[in-house]
Amino acid sequence: MLYFDERRKWVLKAEIGREFHTDKGIVKLGDLLGKRFGEAISSSLGYSFKILRPTTFDLVMNVARPTQIMYPKDIGLIILKLGLSCGSRVIEAGTGSGAMTIAAASVVKPHGHIFTYEANPEFARIAKQNLMRAGLISYVTIKNKDARTGFDESEVDAVIIDLGDPWDVIPSAYASLAGGAPLVSFSPTINQVERTVISLRENNFVNVSTVEVILRPLRVEPGRTRPTTTMIGHTGYLTFAQKSFSAT
Amino acid sequence: MLYFDERRKWVLKAEIGREFHTDKGIVKLGDLLGKRFGEAISSSLGYSFKILRPTTFDLVMNVARPTQIMYPKDIGLIILKLGLSCGSRVIEAGTGSGAMTIAAASVVKPHGHIFTYEANPEFARIAKQNLMRAGLISYVTIKNKDARTGFDESEVDAVIIDLGDPWDVIPSAYASLAGGAPLVSFSPTINQVERTVISLRENNFVNVSTVEVILRPLRVEPGRTRPTTTMIGHTGYLTFAQKSFSAT
Amino acid sequence: MLYFDERRKWVLKAEIGREFHTDKGIVKLGDLLGKRFGEAISSSLGYSFKILRPTTFDLVMNVARPTQIMYPKDIGLIILKLGLSCGSRVIEAGTGSGAMTIAAASVVKPHGHIFTYEANPEFARIAKQNLMRAGLISYVTIKNKDARTGFDESEVDAVIIDLGDPWDVIPSAYASLAGGAPLVSFSPTINQVERTVISLRENNFVNVSTVEVILRPLRVEPGRTRPTTTMIGHTGYLTFAQKSFSAT
């Protein structure tokens, strides 16, 4: 990651012969090759750019986005609530730009795998590029097919749903999940949440809960510290549940 | 995890001869041995308890707590911002009850390791028990020593600070971090945040940002859906930064 | 208002011969008569209680509460959005404990009036007592009848609805409002809000908007300042609209 300040940071590949243009001058990406993380590099205008380790957060925020992406504030809680870790096998319905896919792959690698379904071929193509750029494609299988026709995998450790009609895939999710294993569904509207919760209960899911995660940035300037004036007010609700074999 | 409803769920160990008493009757923990996740078990009063997979969330929330713990809403974002994944070597300053330690260990295992420092011997002891119960102790080294005297490890992938005086260990964190690698500090008060940010800047950290994560539970009852009446208003602020070799 | 600290403050009437018992000793309410606001009075245990001016906020928070009350954070915005001021004639449907009624009366007095409808005779009785204690009963007419049967007033300046089924009284509210005048409806659930908005649009209301007001207390202790740990997460949503004669 090339870092100048809070608003000028990019995840880039070191590559001989390529240049990266910024309003603080041109950076030769080939020059990055001899550098270690933590060191600085000078632009053509003499500005110093830091070379930092890209974290999962940066990979997620750096994706090309033909769609609304899932945000780190939501993804973080999902990882804990689904218990994702090295070796997990996970189904995702609704790849979108692949932001959630990248985060999930980075946590389940190298022994786990993400099977992600995306009906829109253009989204599937861009998600693939995003995953390749993030160096995570080998831990992911992108399937350009409609999740509503069912999943090919079984006994998976978790299911992630990011679709406009999550209830359409809940029976398939139930069929593919291991016993007692968790699922999450992300939805922007309250009406989607209500219908999802009804469907989960009808399909033998238990431990159903819904939360919203709100991220509030703080502008810290000693002596003038305050929350930022504008913030993202809402991305969506997260509904979690676990598969049970019996309804009662 | 034994699940009855949202308020009655426990992470327990299946064990022959032991009983677990609830207000819905007694559950014989030995009977769990022949069961699979997702199945149900009957209590002495005839109530059905579900046997669910405990996720990282459950392990975190289930710790014995002599101290305030870090919450999943905060831990989740930390995992993404620090880029924790299988194989990461991480220093934690301020083990407390070990809630953060459990989550970090579950993500870096089996190839990574958490080196966690706790000055209070009683906290260190309870954290050890919590990590053993969670089955994660082999990925963690608990050091009962004061983090301010320095860390024994070097070139670590990330540092997590959960201390009342985070600025005391920032120079040590800098010394132990790999170049360009990230750090997080958790603090309840704004004054701690200000002083932490000043110290980070003085110690060659860059990409410094502070956020607050707010979790808002939704009570979903079709036709009567609303946010819950009470909520946790504040746990603390998260300040992130990355190590740079040069100040400018 | 008798004030000891943030948690020990009461709106009381100075009265010869009566005593007020607190855990910091007994205060003779008759002794208040010779005192001015801002002065202090000693309890039997020698503690100093301040005599402060009760504000509308204190009168609202001090009501006897058989019902959930509307909170100052919501009432304040209602006053501005409805343009309440001295002389306003206002209908309220759903008096409840009279908290909103007290605030509205305090703003429209001495030239305005609140006509408030409460179907439950017990609530109406308690609201009357609350308004008498607040010294505002002469600016309020409490009608113990069901708001759904229609309002007796016409050409009123504003209508306030705090009922479980607000849509039932929206046609009556329309009939009683002056042209172009505003209305507010308070509801805890999102489903009520949706149905209220639909009804408002069907009944020729325009400028329809819904907001939620969240109050976040800050615990200010120099050097240890932070938001409070617990807070009220949700009271309800406020939906505002104005009467139009034509739908399009």
Add this chain to the structure above:
Amino acid sequence: MLYFDERRKWVLKAEIGREFHTDKGIVKLGDLLGKRFGEAISSSLGYSFKILRPTTFDLVMNVARPTQIMYPKDIGLIILKLGLSCGSRVIEAGTGSGAMTIAAASVVKPHGHIFTYEANPEFARIAKQNLMRAGLISYVTIKNKDARTGFDESEVDAVIIDLGDPWDVIPSAYASLAGGAPLVSFSPTINQVERTVISLRENNFVNVSTVEVILRPLRVEPGRTRPTTTMIGHTGYLTFAQKSFSAT
């Protein structure tokens, strides 16, 4: 108020011969004269605009703004916490654009008065225009002088401070307030709040509390209801206190 939709509404004066240009056509402001509130008027392009009653909210949001204004969410709570009502005599330090002044004047009129101090002559001039447009100038005295040199009034019912250095005027506020009467100070940063609270305590103010009011708009579309994507994250903190004659 001329209303087309949520984003196209203006507080205007009916005036023969003047035209108002919108992207939905031209409206002849003279035509408004024969109309009643609640009726509609056609633009030159045939669109229907509603004529609605402007409320205090609209007057506040409609001010010309050379400065950051105080928002209705904050003003509403201030009115209740200060107990403003018909007849109140109020000092305001820091008129700014006059948004708070307009709301306060609308509540204390016709028997009360606002004495507002603004050091910046340009702000004072614009505030005067805003108050004249709102029809409230006769209830307000704008003083183009520095509040730090003291206030001319005494025994006032409330003081409102909206200055960068509120502590500078707290002794003057104390001197001018009636015994037991309330004060509010609005500040964007936490550091200002801390210093204000210290100053209030040093100056014999009691019942000191600080809150933040957050307004969350809801986008209500039946079947697709959700909080809005963006929102104002922070305007400022409100610190309330009351004058006591004795410190202990």
